[in-house]
Amino acid sequence: MSDATLFGLCGAALVGLGLYGLICHPGALRKLLAFNLVGSGVFLLFGAVARRGAASGFGGDPVPQALVITGLVVAFAATALAVALVVRLAQAAGRTDLDPEPPARSEATPERPS
Amino acid sequence: MSLPAPVDLGLAALVLGLAGWVITTSATYRAAEGFVAYGLVLALVWVRLGSVDVALTEAALGSGLTGLLLLRAAARLPADDPAETTRPGPGVRVVAAVLCTAVAGALAAVVLLLPEPAPSLAPAVAANLSATGVGNPVTGVLLAFRAVDTLGESIVLVLALVGLWSLAPDDAWGGRPGFLRGPAAASPLRFLAQVLPPFGILVGIHLLWIGADHPGGKFQGATVLAAMWVLVLVAGLRQPPRVTSRPMRGLAVFGSLVFVGIGTAGAWLAGAFLAYPEGLAKPLILSIETALMLSVAVILGLLLAGPPEPDDAAGVRS
Amino acid sequence: MSAVEISTVFTVFAVSLGSLFFLAGTLGLLRLPDTLTRLHALTKADNLGLGLIVLGLLPQVSSPLGWIGLIAVWLLALLAGATVGQLLAGALRPSDGTPPDRGGGSA
Numbered sequence: 097m098s099d100a101t102l103f104g105l106c107g108a109a110l111v112g113l114g115l116y117g118l119i120c121h122p123g124a125l126r127k128l129l130a131f132n133l134v135g136s137g138v139f140l141l142f143g144a145v146a147r148r149g150a151a152s153g154f155g156g157d158p159v160p161q162a163l164v165i166t167g168l169v170v171a172f173a174a175t176a177l178a179v180a181l182v183v184r185l186a187q188a189a190g191r192t193d194l195d196p197e198p199p200a201r202s203e204a205t206p207e208r209p210s
Numbered sequence: 211m212s213l214p215a216p217v218d219l220g221l222a223a224l225v226l227g228l229a230g231w232v233i234t235t236s237a238t239y240r241a242a243e244g245f246v247a248y249g250l251v252l253a254l255v256w257v258r259l260g261s262v263d264v265a266l267t268e269a270a271l272g273s274g275l276t277g278l279l280l281l282r283a284a285a286r287l288p289a290d291d292p293a294e295t296t297r298p299g300p301g302v303r304v305v306a307a308v309l310c311t312a313v314a315g316a317l318a319a320v321v322l323l324l325p326e327p328a329p330s331l332a333p334a335v336a337a338n339l340s341a342t343g344v345g346n347p348v349t350g351v352l353l354a355f356r357a358v359d360t361l362g363e364s365i366v367l368v369l370a371l372v373g374l375w376s377l378a379p380d381d382a383w384g385g386r387p388g389f390l391r392g393p394a395a396a397s398p399l400r401f402l403a404q405v406l407p408p409f410g411i412l413v414g415i416h417l418l419w420i421g422a423d424h425p426g427g428k429f430q431g432a433t434v435l436a437a438m439w440v441l442v443l444v445a446g447l448r449q450p451p452r453v454t455s456r457p458m459r460g461l462a463v464f465g466s467l468v469f470v471g472i473g474t475a476g477a478w479l480a481g482a483f484l485a486y487p488e489g490l491a492k493p494l495i496l497s498i499e500t501a502l503m504l505s506v507a508v509i510l511g512l513l514l515a516g517p518p519e520p521d522d523a524a525g526v527r528s
Numbered sequence: 529m530s531a532v533e534i535s536t537v538f539t540v541f542a543v544s545l546g547s548l549f550f551l552a553g554t555l556g557l558l559r560l561p562d563t564l565t566r567l568h569a570l571t572k573a574d575n576l577g578l579g580l581i582v583l584g585l586l587p588q589v590s591s592p593l594g595w596i597g598l599i600a601v602w603l604l605a606l607l608a609g610a611t612v613g614q615l616l617a618g619a620l621r622p623s624d625g626t627p628p629d630r631g632g633g634s635a
Contacts, residue, residue, distance in 0.1 A: 111317055115314075132245065143256060164261075405607065
């Protein structure tokens with residue numbers, strides 16, 4: 097198994113982990129953290145593809161590498177915008193879950209089919 | 211089948227462990243702390259994958275600035291937020307776990323079944339890199355072969371800033387960004403904010419300059435410059451500019467305007483939008499990089515500084 | 529032994545010793561009883577460990593600019609480590625003039 101395959105599998109696992117956090121955390125900021133994990137997993141998949149394309153004396157295919165750099169900067173901008181939305185939500189509503197109804201009680205929210 | 215190097219196995223285990231910590235830990239602030247460490251280890255993974263350019267960006271931007279953003283946001287969340295304690299029931303968790311495992315498994319299958327020999331644009335880049343005058347293939351891709359991506363990205367950054375500012379309440383418009391303001395900083399932090407920026411600015415310019423031939427470039431340099439500005443703001447040595455400040459707005463769009471200007475000139479002089487006239491490629495690329503670095507640094511700093519807040523809010527928030 | 533071999537042996541020795549300090553600092557971080565002693569173990573071991581690793585790598589770099597870069601890395605890490613140590617310690621002792629919440633420097 098090459099390092100590209102190893103870290104590619106690592107990226108796949110990160111996408112799965114992040115997706116799980118995205119679904120299971122009610123807090124918007126936690127969802128955002130989880131989404132950043134999904135993003136870095138996707139970037140790592142790009143990294144594995146870039147590493148496999150090493151040729152002509154380069155350590156990796158520079159085209160996917162450049163795309164990842166672009167992606168990292170755009171991901172930061174999107175995260176900053178989302179963080180501002182979360183902070184605004186917390187100021188306006190005093191809470192950061194995305195439940196449209198105010199919580200009737202403080203225990204665990206009931207499961208919803210949707 | 212050969213085994214990967216032990217250091218690679220260790221790094222992969224560390225990355226997955228830290229990601230698991232970010233997902234499973236109970237408090238949001240701790241999860242954000244874990245995310246910073248996760249980003250730093252991920253930067254080492256990028257070094258192992260032979261991509262030092264991405265590693266620099268991940269360490270500075272993905273771990274450093276994103277971590278700061280998330281930590282500041284976590285510290286501002288309401289203490290009695292119901293989202294901190296509620297969790298979905300076991301049924302939802304099991305279904306989610308099964309679905310996410312399926313997604314991860316499908317992606318893993320894709321990784322294992324990637325075509326052999328691997329398709330690569332590296333030979334094409336190597337064959338044409340000399341025409342751009344730069345020696346770093348990633349810089350060549352970012353500023354010459356796929357310059358349109360970079361142009362789009364610089365405009366996305368401006369739009370993100372517009373979106374962020376538009377979240378301000380009406381009475382806050384014209385105020386100063388509020389995320390980084392707080393109680394007076396402790397004296398060690400003020401000392402650091404006085405000593406470090408000259409070195410940081412030097413490192414940022416160095417990263418831009420060597421980015422032509424070695425790992426580095428405008429994004430990495432801009433991130434370091436933005437970090438220095440943010441350090442000064444967090445320490446309270448300077449106030450962020452008002453959102454209505456015209457010099458600052460001009461600086462934020464300066465890079466994109468230079469990029470569009472040189473790109474449009476290329477339509478006449480070199481026959482295509484974003485094409486460079488022969489022999490002038492390197493000076494033009496360096497001009498775009500310098501202008502973009504300034505603008506990206508300003509925008510990254512302003513994105514971290516958050517939307518404007520009314521003036522009377524300054525200093526009273528705990 | 530030639531000069532190259534001597535410098536290689538020196539590098540291996542210094543870098544190994546530096547790694548040992550990192551290991552000791554990490555053990556201290558995990559095992560020591562309270563925050564101040566953990567902080568002490570961490571910063572001291574990091575500073576010494578990184579210093580030894582930089583010292584060990586110096587003979588492997590041929591250009592003076594490379595030396596300056598390596599030494600700058602160490603000095604900047606010293607500055608950052610000292611500042612963070614002060615901030616964390618200050619956050620533990622709110623009585624000495626720093627604000628009581630997170631020592632004013634939660635970032």
